[in-house]
Amino acid sequence: MIFATGGRRLVSSGIAALLVLGLFACSRSGINAPPGFQRFQEPNSAFTLVYPDTWTFQNDPGGAVRLSDPADATYQVSVVVSPAPRKDIKDITAFGSPKAVAERFATQVLKKKAPPGAKIEIANPQERKDSKGIPYYSFEVVLASGGKAIHYVYCVSVNGGKVYTLATGSNAIAWLDRREKLYQIVNSFTIN
Incomplete structure (x- = not known):
């Protein structure tokens, strides 16, 4: 027995x-991913996005979701979910226009982490809405330092008292080859 x-x-x-x-x-x-991509749905169903089907899921000690190319760890996407600074914030528009949010992000977040003397340029700030009407702001940031540049693309949204920040990017050498795929990732990002 x-x-x-x-x-x-x-x-x-x-x-x-x-x-x-x-x-x-x-x-x-x-499912529902364009050719060459897979759809990722966060295990708690908080968000979904598509990513290149050659990428792998990486554990992140900071709690972020991270997917990356095994051959080039700098070619990746990560999503961080954090509490909104105030309970009354319903969506990203409470922080201003896409350009204002991008500028604030560059000066208050990136400038602090960038090497001394680094140049930060913002490009292509835009807004889109998903099928539920949730607004998303996306923008490019070019961080140049020591003769090298990295292109980042961010997508930020707010829902349910949380700020969702997607970050992806590439070194400048591969930017033109990777730009379209990176924007497919950014534009696929939705909060559930």
């Missing part, structure tokens, strides 16, 4: 493990 009970537990544990793996695989399935 002990073996039978233990066997049932082992089978039950195995089934549970398969269900969890199956659910995680479905959250990263290619």
Whole structure:
């Protein structure tokens, strides 16, 4: 009897493990993704995005969702979810225009992390809305320092008292080849 009970537990544990793996695989399935991409749905269903199908999921100690190219770790996308600074903020428009948000982000966040003397340029600030009417701001930031440049593309939105920040980018050498894919990632980002 002990073996039978233990066997049932082992089978039950195995089934549970398969269900969890199956659910995680479905959250990263290619359903509704353009050719060459997979759809990622955050395990708590907070957001979805598409990413190149050659990329892999990376654990991030800071709690962010990170997907990257195994051949080039700088070619990646990450999403950070943080509390909104105030409870009364309903959406990203409460922070101003896309250009104002991009400028504030560059001066208050990036400038502090950039190397001394780095130049920061903002380009292409824009707004889009998803099918539920949630606004998203996206913008490019070029960070130049020491003769090298990195292009970042950000997408920021607010919903349910949380700020969602997607960041992706590429070094300047590969920017022209990667730009279209990076914008597919940014424009696919939606809060559920």
